[in-house]
Amino acid sequence: MIEDYWVGSLHFSEPFGDDTLARFNALPPVQARNGQTYKIRAEHVTIHEVNLDYRTKYRLILDRFSYLYPQAIGLFMGFAFRGVYLINNPFSFYYYLRNKDAAYMVVKELGISIPKTYILPPKEAPALKAEDFKYHKFFDWQGMAEDLGWPIVIKPAEGREAIGVEIAHNMEQLLYFYDRSGSQVMMIQEKVKTPYPWQIRALCIGRKIIPIKYIFRKFDASEYLFDPEFLTPEMGQKVINTCRIINRVLGYEMNSVELFIDEQGELQAIDFNNPVPDGRLKALGEIFYNDYQQALCDLVLDIVREQRPFDFLPPDINRFAHIARRADLTREQKFQMALDLANRYYEPRDPD
Numbered sequence: 001m002i003e004d005y006w007v008g009s010l011h012f013s014e015p016f017g018d019d020t021l022a023r024f025n026a027l028p029p030v031q032a033r034n035g036q037t038y039k040i041r042a043e044h045v046t047i048h049e050v051n052l053d054y055r056t057k058y059r060l061i062l063d064r065f066s067y068l069y070p071q072a073i074g075l076f077m078g079f080a081f082r083g084v085y086l087i088n089n090p091f092s093f094y095y096y097l098r099n100k101d102a103a104y105m106v107v108k109e110l111g112i113s114i115p116k117t118y119i120l121p122p123k124e125a126p127a128l129k130a131e132d133f134k135y136h137k138f139f140d141w142q143g144m145a146e147d148l149g150w151p152i153v154i155k156p157a158e159g160r161e162a163i164g165v166e167i168a169h170n171m172e173q174l175l176y177f178y179d180r181s182g183s184q185v186m187m188i189q190e191k192v193k194t195p196y197p198w199q200i201r202a203l204c205i206g207r208k209i210i211p212i213k214y215i216f217r218k219f220d221a222s223e224y225l226f227d228p229e230f231l232t233p234e235m236g237q238k239v240i241n242t243c244r245i246i247n248r249v250l251g252y253e254m255n256s257v258e259l260f261i262d263e264q265g266e267l268q269a270i271d272f273n274n275p276v277p278d279g280r281l282k283a284l285g286e287i288f289y290n291d292y293q294q295a296l297c298d299l300v301l302d303i304v305r306e307q308r309p310f311d312f313l314p315p316d317i318n319r320f321a322h323i324a325r326r327a328d329l330t331r332e333q334k335f336q337m338a339l340d341l342a343n344r345y346y347e348p349r350d351p352d
Helices: 015-025 071-081 090-098 100-108 130-135 141-148 171-179 233-250 281-306 317-324 331-346
Strands: 002-010 037-044 060-063 085-087 117-120 152-156 166-168 186-190 199-205 208-215 223-225 254-261 267-271
Touching (some): 002 015, 015 037, 015 281, 037 281, 060 071, 071 085, 090 100, 100 117, 100 186, 100 233, 141 171, 141 186, 152 171, 166 171, 199 233, 223 281, 233 254, 233 267, 233 331, 317 331
Parallel strands (some): 002 060, 060 085
Antiparallel strands (some): 117 186, 152 186, 254 267
């Protein structure tokens, strides 16, 4: 007997979401490890009032919009606590999306190269009293600028879609941007110097990682360029390995990772908190658009076929932390140990 397996998606009017649901509904029945056959039934999540005792029919939810629709945040966390499979895990999604500074610190400890970065106290702190500012020290703007070099990137720790990201070419501009940042926690970061006019944006969905030649521009004008041989095999593997560690330590199954190759040939990760990767057909092009949706189909099929249980908190966080704290390991050794741990997801062994 075939059992329905309900999949919900939160995407509202996004065409990518509608197209993905159509792909899900076209999937053939799935034979699971438990011997049961399932037919995937996918639809947009319905919006309504919710009693605390409410039980959703969805066994899996693809979350592409809750960061812009607050009601879904608490609901999805509650659903996840009861065992509904969320892509992405709500705790990873919301914590790291709003605290990119923490994510920088975490992945750097595992041997991944991050441009030099300073985390600044907010310009405004309404919760503090005047006397509380006695604990603040004057910023060493000149020292930070000398360390980072011009130009300097300034951006909020909580951010998405490059909102609030600016480039300062001198001290006057840097102070101007900081003075207008309000109560946001801001970071200033070395701008990676690269010999290439492009950077790398790796689309990461489930076990699929697709490095893409990418040119960033503001106002949705970025370009994804189809060039399957733009990286050497060695650099391509380094990109994949780096993404594997980042995604597993942060708990993402849907993400995109932005990287540069610097003038020394070192891979630098600059942004890896994109849990709702760009789904615009016009930007991605048909090939990457199709790859993206196929990777989501493969991920959903894996979850159903393997009857993969959902962990309320990403299960390997402490294991990664234990690696990072090892004083007896070099940076390269930490990277390799973290990769070995990440590969348990990306190259899973048959439990039988």
